[in-house]
Amino acid sequence: MFQKSTAYTFLALAVLLSLLLLIFRPTPQFNYDFETFFPQNDKDLDFYESFKSQFENDNDYLLIALSNPDGELLESRFLAKSYAIQSKIQELEKVDTVISILSLKQPVIGIFGLTNRAVLDWSDENSLAKTNANLEQYRPQLVSKDGNSLLLWIKNEQNISKEDGNILYGAIKDLFAEFALEPRATAGKIQMQGDFIKLMQHEFGMFFGFSILLILILLVLIFRSWWGVVIPLVVLIIGVAWAFGLLLYLGKPMDVMSVMQPTIFMIVGLSALIHFFTHLIKKLKAGVKKEEAISAVYSELLMPVWLTVLTTSLGFISLYFTTIPALQDFGWTTGLGVLVIFLAVIFISPGLLFLIPITNDFSGDQVEKPGLLHSSFSWQLKHRKWILLKFLGITILCIFLGSKVEINGYLLDNLPVDHPIQKDFEYFDEQFGGSNPLEVFLEVGSGANSLLDLEVLQEMEKIDAKIHELFGEGKTISPLTLIKSINQAQNQGDPKAFALPSAGQRQRMNRWLDKALESSQLKVLAQDRKSGRISARAPDLGSLKMTELRTELTDFVEKEIDPDLLTVRWTGTAYLIDKGHKSVTTQMAKGLGVAFLLVGVIVGFLFRSWRISFLLLIPNLIPLLWMLGLMYLLGIEFKLTIAILFTVAFGIAVDDSIHFMSRLKHELNQGKNLIYALKRTYLEAGKAILLTTVVLTAGFGLLIFSQFGVTHFTGLLISASMIFALMADMLLLPLLLLPLKKIWEQKFNNS
Incomplete structure (x- = not known):
């Protein structure tokens, strides 16, 4: 498949596709709509849509x-x-x-x-x-x-x-x-x-530029040859252009989650290229002719690299099975972009390698030195029990610490603390009772005719007082406000008369109600007067505190308010966003469940064994549990945008495990026993795994400098998970495979 003629054909198609994209280039569109973080297929969202149409x-x-x-x-x-x-x-x-x-x-x-x-x-x-x-x-x-x-x-x-x-x-x-x-x-x-879109545009351009600079530095350090720098750089820039071009043609505007996509695409593409190039260099050093080496490397590694890219893509795509549109869009667009990057690697890099003269003049530092890896492997075999106990102990500790991480999110989570928008919202919280909408739906009970009945108003006043007690000094607006205003008007505008009227006063104001409702600028009462709303503004206390306060008000209503007179229900955008944060464990379980299933199926297909599929999940589950412990130590709270990182981390971390197992399968197919095959795999695949981990950690680490909260925590936690995954793959995975010695050897001897 990867003969010179085929590679040149792919390269010509890539050039044609790039020219078409350049000629008919799409216009980038940026968008930010926080309502995409509302959970879909939700009865409360359906209710709010009805509420909006009524009010x-x-x-x-x-x-x-x-x-x-x-x-x-x-x-x-x-x-x-x-x-x-x-x-x-x-x-x-x-x-x-x-x-x-x-x-x-x-x-x-x-x-x-x-x-x-x-x-x-x-x-x-x-x-x-x-x-x-x-x-x-x-x-x-x-x-x-x-x-x-x-x-x-x-x-x-x-x-x-x-x-x-x-x-x-x-x-x-x-x-x-x-x-x-x-x-x-x-x-x-x-x-x-x-303002969000301006910040997104700035960060998108900045991280795209920094990603290119980082890639350039890593390529120089890893390959130290001009062609080892130029070819990957060209492939990655064109691949990113293809990915975003396709997404824009599909009508997908860039949003707050898109800021991290250039870095993700480049890092995933570079990891694939490292696997190809390190094996190519090894063959060239062994004296294999250039054309033969290129054909052999791409033929041998196509399936393992494809599987690692596929698992990464599926890790992102699994987010589509959550109920949050913003996460769904980020999942499928990033997953699709990762596949496009892989196509760019396959279509462009072999042709350029055939086309460009490649010298076999490598520095001594680039000669593979298995001494350290060899010593590490020997040390692991001698300290098997100690390593297993350490992993077990740290994992149990992280599970314990992770259980203490609280679920909490704020409306402006994604903005830096010192951003002007944050300062402005804080001012409104301090001086005007809040900036976030607070909505309670009101409906008359079976024992009353209207929300304006005096008995219903008296119940409404109890709720109004409780809202003030729980949420601060901000004023509420409701049908009660209308009645109090008319009562004040009947008392010559005396501010002291802005209160619930007596029965006689309430009876006298009936003649003014229709006129007052017509002139009111506030939509607080339905035309039939049987439903209405209490509307207020509250400080952004976080979803954890707001959920507690809402629960307290709900409990108060159940105990103190007569349902035959008045029923209430929480609604509004702030409520839906807080509910989205509250569903974080469900969203994470959905994403991880789909990712586990997809990866299990892929590994099972590759090795024809459910035992190996299960075994491979263990070293890839550990980085996720250790991430939980790290979150507790760093004081990071769970929220929607943090929950997705576990699915993403799993999809990326499993790549090295698949690469390790693919190499092990190759060694076993050559008739080697498990111990020797493990040793060869450790030495041969170890360097590529170390390099890809360095690349992934550095690439995602770049995102730590983002002003967006979601991008910052993505960089921090994914970088940490890559290090944890390296430890699990290199220290734990070989030890987990040793007890299956007889099964492995019987399986491959028979085949």
Whole structure:
């Protein structure tokens, strides 16, 4: 298959494919949608979709805090400028409503009917001083706790697209630049999407460049020949271009998970090339002619290298069987890209090796020195029991430590701690009661007619008070808010009357309800008045703490709220994301289960033995358990983006085991006994395994410098797992194979 003519044909096809890709190159698209982390096929997600159609998205808003850089917040010129900005924002396309203390009107019901008066009037100093007292009622919802900033709550068009969101956010920033006023803090979906994409584009380009530089350094150190550097570098760059070209043609935009893909593709491709090139160099040193050596190496190693690449690809593809779209997309795209890289290796490298003159002039340092590996193998045979006990002890300890790792995730996990978005969200958490949406669905019970019945409102007030107790000082918005506002209006706008009315007061406000519902900017009640919502903002306390608080509220409702009057249910985007983090063990089990099954089938096919399939899983399960122990020691918590790393690590780590076993099978097929075959395998395959581990560790270690949390932890934990896998493959696997001596020899003697 790998004769010169065939290799040249493959190379010509590769050149043609590359030219076509260059001529008809796709346009890179970047996207970030945190809703792709919602668990699919989930009854709570289905319920939220119904909730959205009845009310609205709970996260289609932008929060902007404004402070006066020249003095007090309640200064007339600053308030006038802020109101002018708000008015301009309200006129922008895709803006639904802008709510702030600047435009808020307080309804007042008097003998002449309903009138509205400004909550804050800065037309003159007397009016400003008079209305200043009204602000306390809106703290910290629209005015900060410290009184130094006010909030513009911009509700944009529902389900706004990424492109329209970027345009709108850009227009809002332009308005602030026009008025020479810098917001104190900003938080919202359209801001996060835009800023995330900018960071993604920066990191994607940076890591692609650093990956090329790292590959160049590793190639120089490993092969120390110009062709050993140039050929792999050309193959890998073209392979990565093919991979991303295919993904873009398939309509897959790049997202936060794509940042690590260039490094993964290059490192997996380089590992394959190392296996081919180290065996090629060995044959050239043995005096084999160049053409014969190339043909022999690629023919002998095609199947073992293909199996290692396939297991890596399947390790990623197994993520498709989770229920999180972001993980599914990352899994199948990375798995497909790994296969494309392998095609680039096979289509390009043999042809270039035939085409380019290769000298047999290698430095003495590159001559294989089996002395260290030989001593290591002898030492292992003498200390078998000690090594097995050490592995067993460390593994049990890591299982114990791993059981203490908590499941916890934050909305902004992927951003660095000092990123401006983090600082802005912290400001809203501290000064405005939170930035994350908190949603509770309300439904009238069988014993009441409407959520506005006084008995139902009394139950609702108990829940409202409990929410304040659990989640902080942020204000809630609900049908109860509407009733309290009307009660306040019936009492001449007195802030003290913003309370649940008496039975008589509640009866008198019926005539005003329809008008109040029509003029309300808040969608808190369904048209039939039988369902509604409690909406609030809460700090990002993490999924662990939020789950505890939600459970506490649920328990409170079961004990204290009459279900014949009112039933409640958690919903909202923050709830779904926290639920996704909570399902981390299920997602990890699904991914690993599929990966174990696929690898077991491949190994079973290769060796025709279920015992060997089972045995091979042991040294590849150990790195995963040791990763758990490392996570505890480093204080790393479980979350969705961490859970996937176990599947990825398994898919990559098993490569060396398959390479080791393939070489062992080759030695046994030559009639050698198991001990001698193990020794030859240890010495022959050992160097390639060591080199690929160095390459993988260095490549993934590069990701540690990423600003994205998911990319950073991928680099840290996968690098560590590669070292653990090397130890298991080189120290443990040979010892596990020795008890099967009779079975091995009988199997291969018979064959």
